[in-house]
Every structure is written in structure tokens, then in C-alpha cells.
Amino acid sequence: MPYFDYVLVGSGIAGLYTALQARQFGSVLIVTKGHIQDCNTRHAQGGIAAPIGANDSPALHFRDTIEAGAGLCDEEAVRILTTEAPDRISDLVDYGVPFDTLDGKITLTTEAAHSVPRILHAGGDATGEHIEVTLSNRVRATDIKVLEQYLATDILLEDGIVKGVRVMDCVSGFAEEFECKYLILATGGGGKLFKFNTNSEIATGDGIALAYQAGAQITDMEFLQFHPTCLNMPGVEPFLITEAVRGEGGILRNVEKRRFMLDYTPEAELAPRDVVARSILYEMIKTKSDHVYIDVTHLPRSLTTTRFPHIYRYCLDNGLDITKELVPVAPAAHYMMGGVRVNTWGETNLPGLFATGETACTGVHGANRLASNSMLEVLVFSKRILERTISGKAEKLAVKPADRYTSLRAPKTRINNMPLTLKNLQSLMWDKVGIIRNKEGLTEATSILSDWQKQIIAPVDKATHELNNMVTTGRLMAEAALLREESRGAHFRSDFPATLEKWQHHVIFPSK
Ligand SMILES: Cc1cc2nc3c(=O)[nH]c(=O)nc-3n(C[C@H](O)[C@H](O)[C@H](O)COP(=O)(O)OP(=O)(O)OC[C@H]3O[C@@H](n4cnc5c(N)ncnc54)[C@H](O)[C@@H]3O)c2cc1C
Numbered sequence: 001m002p003y004f005d006y007v008l009v010g011s012g013i014a015g016l017y018t019a020l021q022a023r024q025f026g027s028v029l030i031v032t033k034g035h036i037q038d039c040n041t042r043h044a045q046g047g048i049a050a051p052i053g054a055n056d057s058p059a060l061h062f063r064d065t066i067e068a069g070a071g072l073c074d075e076e077a078v079r080i081l082t083t084e085a086p087d088r089i090s091d092l093v094d095y096g097v098p099f100d101t102l103d104g105k106i107t108l109t110t111e112a113a114h115s116v117p118r119i120l121h122a123g124g125d126a127t128g129e130h131i132e133v134t135l136s137n138r139v140r141a142t143d144i145k146v147l148e149q150y151l152a153t154d155i156l157l158e159d160g161i162v163k164g165v166r167v168m169d170c171v172s173g174f175a176e177e178f179e180c181k182y183l184i185l186a187t188g189g190g191g192k193l194f195k196f197n198t199n200s201e202i203a204t205g206d207g208i209a210l211a212y213q214a215g216a217q218i219t220d221m222e223f224l225q226f227h228p229t230c231l232n233m234p235g236v237e238p239f240l241i242t243e244a245v246r247g248e249g250g251i252l253r254n255v256e257k258r259r260f261m262l263d264y265t266p267e268a269e270l271a272p273r274d275v276v277a278r279s280i281l282y283e284m285i286k287t288k289s290d291h292v293y294i295d296v297t298h299l300p301r302s303l304t305t306t307r308f309p310h311i312y313r314y315c316l317d318n319g320l321d322i323t324k325e326l327v328p329v330a331p332a333a334h335y336m337m338g339g340v341r342v343n344t345w346g347e348t349n350l351p352g353l354f355a356t357g358e359t360a361c362t363g364v365h366g367a368n369r370l371a372s373n374s375m376l377e378v379l380v381f382s383k384r385i386l387e388r389t390i391s392g393k394a395e396k397l398a399v400k401p402a403d404r405y406t407s408l409r410a411p412k413t414r415i416n417n418m419p420l421t422l423k424n425l426q427s428l429m430w431d432k433v434g435i436i437r438n439k440e441g442l443t444e445a446t447s448i449l450s451d452w453q454k455q456i457i458a459p460v461d462k463a464t465h466e467l468n469n470m471v472t473t474g475r476l477m478a479e480a481a482l483l484r485e486e487s488r489g490a491h492f493r494s495d496f497p498a499t500l501e502k503w504q505h506h507v508i509f510p511s512k
Contacts, residue, residue, distance in 0.1 A: 154213075190203055
């Protein structure tokens with residue numbers, strides 16, 4: 001079996017940055033199921049948060065992150081995130097990421113729930129693309145081996161220790177195994193589980209399903225962030241309208257063109273994402289419409305076209321001049337706060353297995369992510385994975401007495417006439433495990449997902465592997481959401497609208 005010291009699964013910011021850091025310490029393989037640049041990272045628009053501004057500090061960034069996390073952030077992880085941020089930004093600058101500057105200084109913008117301008121961006125709203133292109137070019141220029149169109153299908157274990165990974169060549173369908181000392185999952189999120197989402201095709205929750213099947217702990221799966229503003233034009237591919245548009249003064253209007261956010265919260269357009277997403281949904285229900293509008297027609301044209309060139313161009317190509325017309329938007333599934341449970345060194349409960357990026361749960365986001373903290377989290381905790389591997393130390397995952405360890409339950413079987421297809425799964429997740437949840441819908445979802453789990457057949461190709469992974473990941477999400485009988489952060493239960501102190505803890509699978 002071919003051997004590498006480090007095997008990275010995924011080639012978004014997490015896979016690429018970790019690989020570049022790891023090559024100083026050993027041989028590195030990246031396996032990625034699409035082409036190197038197929039990932040969510042490439043679509044990140046707003047930017048990357050770091051407390052480097054004159055009026056900012058790690059303490060202020062800490063405070064904003066904790067506030068957004070609604071009582072469930074891991075304070076130690078957030079402290080690490082905010083203090084190590086400036087050094088990790090320097091790493092990106094050293095790799096050549098062209099952050100936007102003015103008079104030689106990096107320019108910072110603001111986003112919802114950040115108390116000061118703190119968001120670095122590149123190419124206006126093309127931050128993710130610049131990061132992905134810069135890092136992938138760097139990787140290409142090294143001896144890091146990259147296998148594109150290779151899907152990780154199983155984590156290989158020997159006596160409870162991770163020994164490698166089984167992959168499938170997506171073109172030939174052949175399986176292959178790689179042995180390694182450290183297996184690092186960097187497989188991204190699971191937005192594709194939902195009918196309306198902002199994610200790339202790759203976001204099928206594979207890392208969660210693989211890790212869970214291998215015996216790794218999974219946590220916080222009920223916390224899925226819905227982005228308030230995704231372009232909603234008939235016949236046009238959904239496209240994210242970044243938070244920064246509201247940060248720069250964009251106004252939300254209902255279909256009657258009336259500003260409505262002040263009806264819901266004094267913070268108006270700059271309220272946290274979950275509040276804005278729910279307010280939009282309520283407004284859509286009230287006005288019997290499938291969208292609201294974001295209005296930037298009052299902003300200077302030059303600001304819109306230079307600050308948001310991607311959005312401007314995408315809309316214009318689809319017949320909409322956003323400097324003159326309102327932009328139709330609706331909420332969509334966006335970011336997974338939960339994932340493979342790791343400590344502040346990226347370690348899972350399985351020796352040899354690490355996770356980083358959106359597939360991991362470090363605890364920095366708690367119940368709700370502060371905008372633009374995710375790419376920063378990748379850098380800070382990936383770096384720490386490397387520090388841990390070279391230190392030769394290992395640490396068990398802490399067991400907090402309040403946390404609730406649980407197993408998937410066997411729901412009462414109901415008659416399920418819905419066959420397992422991607423479309424049915426996405427509709428079920430959107431309708432029953434979406435922005436506003438309740439016991440009845442979640443019970444139905446867990447029952448159907450558990451029935452689908454029983455129907456799963458041996459996967460034969462990439463699509464069937466992904467569908468199976470989505471069923472497992474979806475079941476974990478639905479079950480965690482059903483268990484949590486309160487509303488907190490991004491998780492909203494219409495039957496339990498209050499936040500309850502007795503629920504200030506995490507739900508962790510499995511129970512062992
Ligand atoms: C539209 C959009 C805008 C965003 N804007 C921002 C922003 O402004 N700021 C911010 O901080 N965050 C933003 N985010 C979130 C952020 O982009 C992601 O959280 C982050 O990029 C995740 O990086 P990652 O490397 O973990 O995952 P990804 O970039 O998604 O990469 C995952 C990789 O894993 C591979 N993979 C998955 N499964 C397998 C498998 N089984 N086998 C092999 N390979 C596999 C994929 O092909 C891909 O290469 C945004 C997200 C979206 C969708």
C-alpha cells in the first residue's frame with residue numbers, strides 16, 4: 001500500500017493550506033473528489049475576519065464571536081482563534097494572496113455583528129477565488145502529490161487507530177488504499193443536503209458520514225446557518241449576495257418595496273444572520289411571495305461595481321443591473337457549524353484522525369457563526385494540527401459533564417412512499433429540517449431518513465456514495481434538531497421558541 005506521512009482529503013482552503021504547511025514535515029498526498037478548485041472556498045465572497053484594524057483587538061473579536069455563538073462557543077477555542085489570527089493572515093500574505101489595499105495598507109470592511117471593520121477581502125468580492133487559486137498554484141509548484149477525481153470512501157482502522165484511507169477513482173471506478181500516519185479530513189460542509197443552498201456541488205457531508213461510520217464523534221449537527229440573501233431569479237443558478245452588501249448600506253425591502261427589517265429588530269439589516277433569515281422568511285410568508293429584495297440603488301454606482309464586481313457582473317449577465325434595479329433574494333442553506341468533534345489541536349477521538357475546516361467542529365462558532373470567521377478558523381486550527389503532529393503528543397477529547405452523548409434512535413416506522421433520490425432528500429431536509437423546525441416535521445424527517453438508511457445499497461459510483469453520505473449526515477442533523485427542544489442561534493423551533501439554560505450544552509453522537 002503506498003504510504004504518505006500526511007493524507008489530506010479535500011482541496012479547499014483547509015486541504016491546501018494544511019498540505020502546504022505539512023510538507024515541511026513529511027510526504028503529503030491530497031485526494032480530492034473533483035478538480036482541485038471544486039470547493040466552497042472558491043465561492044467565498046465577503047472575506048476573512050481578523051482583528052488587525054486600528055480600533056480592533058483580539059478581545060473585541062472574541063466578544064463578537066462569543067455573542068454570535070449564543071452560549072455554545074468553546075471559549076478557549078475562540079481565544080485561540082482571535083489571538084492567532086494576525087499570524088495566520090501573514091501566512092496567506094506570504095503565500096501571495098492579493099488582499100485589497102489602499103495606500104499600501106490592507107482595507108477592512110464590516111459585516112453583520114462585527115463591531116468594527118474587520119474583514120479582509122481580495123478582488124472586492126472574489127476573496128475565496130483568490131485564496132483558492134493562490135494556494136492551489138502554490139501546491140502545484142511543490143512535491144505535494146495531488147489526486148484529482150478521487151473520492152475518499154472509507155477510513156481504514158487497525159486496533160482502533162487510523163491507518164489510512166480507501167479511495168475510489170471516480171473515472172475508472174477502481175478502489176485504491178493509501179496508508180498514512182495522519183489522516184486529515186478537509187472535506188467541507190453539507191449545504192447540498194438542502195433544496196435551496198449557496199454551496200458548491202461537492203458539499204455533500206462526506207467527511208461527517210465517513211468519520212461517523214469509523215467511530216468518530218460528531219457534534220452540533222442541529223446548527224446549520226441559513227444565509228439570508230441568495231439571488232432568487234427564475235431560471236438563474238442561485239448565487240450568494242454577500243452580507244457585506246448590507247454592511248455597505250444595502251436595504252432589504254419586501255415585494256411591496258417597503259423596508260421591513262426594523263419591524264423585526266432595531267439592528268435592522270445588520271442583525272445576526274439567523275435573525276435576518278427568519279425575518280425574511282416571515283416577510284415572504286406575510287406577503288405570499290418567494291422572495292424579498294435587496295436594494296443598493298441608493299449607493300454610489302462606483303462603490304457597487306468596485307466593491308462587488310462579481311455580484312454586479314453575475315446579475316448583469318442575467319439581465320439585472322443592480323445599480324438601477326432591486327435584487328430578488330431569499331434565504332438558503334449555507335454553513336454547517338457542527339461536524340467532526342475535535343479539540344483545539346484538530347484531534348478527533350480516533351488516534352491518527354484529524355479534521356479541519358467546515359467538516360470539523362472546533363467549537364468556535366457555537367450555535368451561530370460570526371460572518372467570515374470560517375476561513376480564519378481553517379487557518380488557525382490547521383496550523384495547530386501540524387504543531388500537534390510534530391510535537392508527538394496526543395490529547396483525549398475532553399468530556400464535559402453537561403454535554404449530552406446520544407445514539408441515533410430507532411424512530412417508529414411510518415409508511416414512507418418516498419423513494420430515496422437526491423431531489424426527495426433535498427426537499428425533505430428543506431421542508432422539515434429547514435429554517436423553522438418543529439417536532440412533527442423533525443419526527444417525520446428522522447423516520448424517513450432512517451427508512452432510507454435501511455434501503456441503502458452498496459454504492460457503485462460517486463453519486464451513490466454521496467447520496468448515502470447525505471442520508472447519514474441528514475439523519476444526524478435531523479435527530480440533533482429533534483432532541484434540542486429549544487431555540488438557540490441558527491436552530492429555531494417554532495414549538496420551543498425560547499432559549500433555555502438547561503440546553504446550554506452540546507449534543508454528541510455516538511453515545512459511547
Ligand atoms: C457562497 C459562499 C460564500 C462564503 N463566503 C464566506 C466568506 O466570505 N468568508 C468566510 O470565512 N467563509 C465563507 N464561506 C464559508 C467558507 O467558504 C467555507 O466554510 C470554507 O471555504 C470551507 O473550506 P473547506 O476547505 O473546509 O471546504 P471546501 O472549500 O468546501 O473544500 C472541501 C473539499 O473537499 C473535497 N471533498 C469532499 N468530500 C470528499 C471526498 N469524499 N473525497 C475526496 N474529496 C472530497 C471537495 O471536493 C473539496 O475539494 C462561504 C461559503 C459559501 C458557499
